[in-house]
Amino acid sequence: MAKGCKVTQSPPLMTALSEEQKVELISAAIKAKDGSYSPYSKFRVGAALLASDGRIITGANIENAAYGPTICAERTAIVKAVSDGIRSFSALAVTTDVPSPISPCGVCRQVLREFCSLKEMPIFLVPAGYDPANTTDMESSIVVTDLETLLPHSFGPEQLLQPRLP
Amino acid sequence: MAKGCKVTQSPPLMTALSEEQKVELISAAIKAKDGSYSPYSKFRVGAALLASDGRIITGANIENAAYGPTICAERTAIVKAVSDGIRSFSALAVTTDVPSPISPCGVCRQVLREFCSLKEMPIFLVPAGYDPANTTDMESSIVVTDLETLLPHSFGPEQLLQPRLP
């Protein structure tokens, strides 16, 4: 990936997670890809959410012959978590089988928007082939971003609740 | 619910699950409702899938301010299961807070279609207030159906793979 592609991020957020937590989260996302059901796109995606209580919840993309009902890895992870009572998250990692960092689709960004902090939840976009055990890789190939960056001017619960003009 | 609303079902399938399994599955669906995030509809739904290996996977509906990204309880349960490697199911129970049995929406029927047997997976639609401990309730208020009934002439992987005419 070109360096120009990287998202700038403020140092405090980067250090909120320990190096060990980042490695564990990214490893979980990589492993989660094995659960992918993607016979149509043959594009496997794995995601791992770090809950504020330290738990890691993973997901993979689950496709459908009718295409529209397809659910991505990120959404699988978040509905798993939320339906199990987890409502507070501190990081997300997403990975695929392609050699560049792949970002959540707009649907997933919208679903994350409902539950995640716009600025205080780092999102790690991890290219295929990244080796979590080799932490020097992190500096060179992973994109770190956040929801404020990925979904600016977002529509959320506050917008829905605004008073309607007559 | 009127008796005329019930779906007829052949005896062999009905007896595939033990009474104990049915009670456990329905109890899991009722409990799963607690994970519902439904601030917009205020319509809580809980679902529980029985995997062929005996595991029970639950889900609740997770709504979104933009409405379209909302994911129902049944889909939450199935993407949880599939992303964790489970691909074979033997029963589904769905329940809500309203006093009549509520059936999966079309989106969920389509997602179930990708993974579930059309005829050999009983689907239990359980009205609010049903008491699993009181098994005589089962006869009078639950609708038992299957995917063949709920999604006839369905579109699935076989249809997508048909040769296109020139």
Place this chain on the structure above:
Amino acid sequence: MAKGCKVTQSPPLMTALSEEQKVELISAAIKAKDGSYSPYSKFRVGAALLASDGRIITGANIENAAYGPTICAERTAIVKAVSDGIRSFSALAVTTDVPSPISPCGVCRQVLREFCSLKEMPIFLVPAGYDPANTTDMESSIVVTDLETLLPHSFGPEQLLQPRLP
């Protein structure tokens, strides 16, 4: 298609549309396929709705690289119509490039459910290669069905409005 696959339908409904209207509607669905954007599935679908006021509204499937945001032909047609103020429909025709009649996916059945009569709107599933000008074809290859058949025990506005039990 095997004869056993056909859906029985009561004569009154069959005669509600003139032969000319049926031919026109099916021709419109066939032509609508040309608008399909389906680079991923290469499965073109065309749909045509007959509004109660006689207008015909067509749609094609519009796919998306992220799969989930894909919108089918039937939904394209109905959102076109509804957003233009049409809320009453008397028939639907759907066709594809494959040689058997293809039925709407569950998502589309659910969207139709919001606006269409369950029993009084014939749905024509038209195999590729059907020639509307040759009306004897109609008897042998088209499946005629309705929403009550395709989405029994459906979830709709009435269910959403039911009182919640405490």
Place this chain on the structure above:
Amino acid sequence: MAKGCKVTQSPPLMTALSEEQKVELISAAIKAKDGSYSPYSKFRVGAALLASDGRIITGANIENAAYGPTICAERTAIVKAVSDGIRSFSALAVTTDVPSPISPCGVCRQVLREFCSLKEMPIFLVPAGYDPANTTDMESSIVVTDLETLLPHSFGPEQLLQPRLP
């Protein structure tokens, strides 16, 4: 809306549309709201796309009792256009009944991504109460943005086609 909320935009793009075209497009979006079917959210949205050939295609949000099948105004407009053979767009206007400019949800951003230029299609977010006839309003209340801003690091056809690592 606070001035700080406005998205900076390069002058050339701003002048690509005539003042008359902008007024016509925004007026079309306002009028399109009348086609909204939004009994659940009571949040009407209207959208208008300007095709490169000068045509304006409008849409409104069409909700569904099951929530998930809801289709927003922006997607209604784009599937209308694309299914009618229009694949090139030069501007989008979106408006609602609330007094602040409302931005497309993530799903719509993803659907726009498939067809629209990231940088060369201005997107006008128009608050309720805006009067297109009073063009001095434009400077003070409308947000002008683009897809590159709303969906950075987007997932699109190019990403889907990348080679998979073994």
